[in-house]
Amino acid sequence: MPVTQYVLLSALLFCIGIYGVLARRNGVLVLMSIELMLNAVNINLVAFSARLNDVAGQVFALFVIAIAAAEVGVGLAIVLLIYRNRVGVNLDEIDLMKG
Amino acid sequence: MPVTLAAETAQNVSFWIIAAVMVTAAIGVVTMKNIVHAALALVVVLAGVAAQYILLQAEFLGIVQVLIYIGAVIVLFLFGIMLTRAPMRRSAEYDNDQRPLAGAVALLIFGVLAYLLTDEFGGDKLHLVQPTQTSAIADSIFRSYVVAFEAVSMLLLAALIGAIVLARRD
Numbered sequence: 001m002p003v004t005q006y007v008l009l010s011a012l013l014f015c016i017g018i019y020g021v022l023a024r025r026n027g028v029l030v031l032m033s034i035e036l037m038l039n040a041v042n043i044n045l046v047a048f049s050a051r052l053n054d055v056a057g058q059v060f061a062l063f064v065i066a067i068a069a070a071e072v073g074v075g076l077a078i079v080l081l082i083y084r085n086r087v088g089v090n091l092d093e094i095d096l097m098k099g
Numbered sequence: 100m101p102v103t104l105a106a107e108t109a110q111n112v113s114f115w116i117i118a119a120v121m122v123t124a125a126i127g128v129v130t131m132k133n134i135v136h137a138a139l140a141l142v143v144v145l146a147g148v149a150a151q152y153i154l155l156q157a158e159f160l161g162i163v164q165v166l167i168y169i170g171a172v173i174v175l176f177l178f179g180i181m182l183t184r185a186p187m188r189r190s191a192e193y194d195n196d197q198r199p200l201a202g203a204v205a206l207l208i209f210g211v212l213a214y215l216l217t218d219e220f221g222g223d224k225l226h227l228v229q230p231t232q233t234s235a236i237a238d239s240i241f242r243s244y245v246v247a248f249e250a251v252s253m254l255l256l257a258a259l260i261g262a263i264v265l266a267r268r269d
Contacts, residue, residue, distance in 0.1 A: 020129030
């Protein structure tokens, strides 16, 4: 199997994630798009782990999964806090730090 | 054990079927008007990623993907949706007005990435001989990457405490 097809699938998923981060205004949906991007990176790591016959890529994918889990926990806590303080999670209405 | 031609064809066909389902569901995640449906489309993408891991003979990672992402992260997302009282019906207010620009940026980045990656790795072949042993992953973690492993465990603890501190009601 050519390694290109895995790399291209991963690039496509990553770009769909970029579109989601830029085009969504709900905080939870933006976090979901970030999950898409992290999974795209993991496919890359595992494909190259198989290509190079080196288990290190899979170890790094495991680390990425652990960090993604932590990121979702903190991210959802922040979204919840914003909802509680401002009654809404629309990211374009959060302009407290705008000069 | 050499990989037979039939096995490789079967792997290729499964790859394209799973990839098509994954891309369709991923586009659903970023375009659907119903937030719960978007979360369920994300489940399909994550299951597809797990299937790709198994096709790449990384079985431990496939199982971890199902346990952590489909089992835990999606439930967390559904809790997040319900706690922020997002409307459960179709709603037009999930997208902002910079969609054409976002699509252009995503297409541009994909074009550049696709050109560079096919240019660099166009001729590379995968030789899948046997599944990765889970014990090999464990050896690698606790031999070469033990410092990173401890750092990740500290980070998880910090994230746990941080999430509790943030979400607590005073």
